Amino acid sequence: MGKKPMKFIGRGLVDKGDKKSAVGKIYLIIERCKGCNLCIEFCPKDVLKESSVFNKKGYHPPELIEVPGEKMCVGCGYCSLICPEFAIYTEIEEDEKEAE
Numbered sequence: 001m002g003k004k005p006m007k008f009i010g011r012g013l014v015d016k017g018d019k020k021s022a023v024g025k026i027y028l029i030i031e032r033c034k035g036c037n038l039c040i041e042f043c044p045k046d047v048l049k050e051s052s053v054f055n056k057k058g059y060h061p062p063e064l065i066e067v068p069g070e071k072m073c074v075g076c077g078y079c080s081l082i083c084p085e086f087a088i089y090t091e092i093e094e095d096e097k098e099a100e
């Protein structure tokens, strides 16, 4: 019974004045989440919310809610820093396509 991280992909401009943007990828290990909501409360972009699904422990893991052009994950990694269960983590990828 492996733990399969759920992947969300968020997009947001990190360097607005230049050519590069970044893609913030959020990975969530649902069964590790204990529903403390710290990641939700402290996300500086306000792009996480409590989901309606339950994990096996009976908690609601977070889900990504983005509004294109308004609220976007920038892959800052703060949610992974604050999570006490190491249930959420992020990666950033440079996205040259947005540079056109």
Ligand code: SF4
Pocket: 010, 024, 026, 042, 043, 044, 045, 046, 047, 048, 072, 073, 074, 075, 076, 077, 078, 079, 080, 090
């Ligand atoms: S990486 Fe940053 S912006 Fe994205 S969900 Fe986590 S805390 Fe929010």
Ligand code: SF4
Pocket: 032, 033, 034, 035, 036, 037, 038, 039, 040, 061, 062, 082, 083, 084, 085, 086, 087, 088
């Ligand atoms: S901080 Fe971690 S344990 Fe708490 S709700 Fe977010 S993902 Fe779940």
